Amino acid sequence: MSYQVNEKGYYGDFGGAYIPEMLYPNVEELRKSYLEITNKPSFKEEFDQLLKDYVGRPSPLYFAKRLSEKHNTKVYLKREDLNHTGAHKVNNTIGQILVAKRLGKNRIIAETGAGQHGVATATVCALMGIQCVVYMGEIDIKRQAPNVARMKMLGAEVIPAKSGSKTLKDATNEAIRDWINNPVDTHYIIGSAIGPHPYPDMVTRFQSIISEEIKWQLKEKEGRENPDYVVACIGGGSNAAGTYYHFLDESEVGIIAVEAAGKGVHSGESAATSQLGNEGIIHGCKTLLMQTPDGQITEPYSISAGLDYPGVGPLHSHLYKSGRGEFYSVTDDDAMTAGLELSQLEGIIPAIESSHALAIFNDKKFKPEDIVVISLSGRGDKDLNTYIDYFKL
Numbered sequence: 001m002s003y004q005v006n007e008k009g010y011y012g013d014f015g016g017a018y019i020p021e022m023l024y025p026n027v028e029e030l031r032k033s034y035l036e037i038t039n040k041p042s043f044k045e046e047f048d049q050l051l052k053d054y055v056g057r058p059s060p061l062y063f064a065k066r067l068s069e070k071h072n073t074k075v076y077l078k079r080e081d082l083n084h085t086g087a088h089k090v091n092n093t094i095g096q097i098l099v100a101k102r103l104g105k106n107r108i109i110a111e112t113g114a115g116q117h118g119v120a121t122a123t124v125c126a127l128m129g130i131q132c133v134v135y136m137g138e139i140d141i142k143r144q145a146p147n148v149a150r151m152k153m154l155g156a157e158v159i160p161a162k163s164g165s166k167t168l169k170d171a172t173n174e175a176i177r178d179w180i181n182n183p184v185d186t187h188y189i190i191g192s193a194i195g196p197h198p199y200p201d202m203v204t205r206f207q208s209i210i211s212e213e214i215k216w217q218l219k220e221k222e223g224r225e226n227p228d229y230v231v232a233c234i235g236g237g238s239n240a241a242g243t244y245y246h247f248l249d250e251s252e253v254g255i256i257a258v259e260a261a262g263k264g265v266h267s268g269e270s271a272a273t274s275q276l277g278n279e280g281i282i283h284g285c286k287t288l289l290m291q292t293p294d295g296q297i298t299e300p301y302s303i304s305a306g307l308d309y310p311g312v313g314p315l316h317s318h319l320y321k322s323g324r325g326e327f328y329s330v331t332d333d334d335a336m337t338a339g340l341e342l343s344q345l346e347g348i349i350p351a352i353e354s355s356h357a358l359a360i361f362n363d364k365k366f367k368p369e370d371i372v373v374i375s376l377s378g379r380g381d382k383d384l385n386t387y388i389d390y391f392k393l
């Protein structure tokens with residue numbers, strides 16, 4: 001079975017490019033050129049140099065001793081939280097801004113949920129001196145205020161999305177609307193492994209630096225490249241796609257995906273897409289999504305803005321349907337508790353999104369000799385107010 005995208009942009013039954021006619025020239029231009037551009041030695045050189053000197057890569061692979069003792073297994077954390085701007089998102093925005101420049105675009109738009117992708121986009125636009133517009137749901141603007149301030153400080157315009165659940169899905173709708181109106185000069189930097197082909201593949205390739213590093217780092221520390229499990233939280237699925245990428249064909253490596261169950265999978269307030277969703281089309285691709293029987297998208301809910309999305313990327317739908325990935329969902333309460341646990345056992349305050357991955361130990365028991373690599377996708381600075389309110393700190 002292949003876990004790579006095929007020529008038509010499909011992972012098994014999922015993917016493709018379902019787009020309005022107005023966007024066809026843009027998406028087609030990108031589809032035709034993304035591999036040619038990104039495979040050029042001059043592109044790779046600039047990308048690698050920025051990842052090293054600007055982002056601070058390689059991010060450490062940290063053996064979490066006290067967390068390992070607590071859960072009686074060997075836990076390594078891939079420290080994407082230590083990247084410049086505080087999450088994995090910047091790996092992708094660096095890649096995409098370099099593509100946009102080569103396509104001659106002079107205006108960037110983006111959507112954001114937790115604000116991390118918005119900050120990472122505003123950052124690379126400042127770096128390159130390019131105009132930046134970020135769409136963000138009105139609710140997310142309130143719960144991720146520090147990131148909104150950062151985007152503004154970096155010179156980006158933040159436009160609130162006021163429709164629907166006023167979260168990530170609605171921000172994405174607004175960004176697509178903008179792109180339709182500005183098809184020539186604007187590049188849309190999608191922030192997850194979602195959207196029409198070639199976005200899921202392009203984003204996955206930029207994020208695959210995560211698993212590329214895990215391989216040599218683990219070899220140095222444990223004498224072998226492959227862990228027993230890789231674990232990541234899934235919103236649209238970009239940190240997960242990057243964490244899994246170089247292990248997809250290594251059948252001895254277990255792939256674990258953690259979604260947000262919100263107040264409980266069947267509470268009506270959840271974002272556990274693989275369990276609640278079925279096949280449909282969202283934001284340009286065919287994938288699993290939460291919808292009513294007549295195909296209206298169901299409003300998702302999660303305490304974490306970055307996981308509050310009713311779909312998952314097509315690679316993940318394929319991993320779910322083919323059985324290659326094990327999918328779990330974690331409630332708000334369990335994620336918050338896991339975030340507090342990491343803070344107090346290891347001195348690392350995680351993003352609430354990453355706390356979902358850390359809550360895997362409630363659902364899955366690992367063997368003492370297992371090596372479990374968890375993607376610590378981001379740091380918790382942006383979430384301090386939510387942690388304070390939740391734990392009455």
Ligand SMILES: Cc1ncc(COP(=O)(O)O)c(C=O)c1O
Pocket residue numbers: 087088113114115116117191192193233234235236237238239240305306307351353354377378379
């Ligand atoms: C820290 C962090 N982790 C995870 C996510 C979820 O996104 P993805 O599934 O694309 O990795 C986000 C999204 O904003 C995030 O900020």
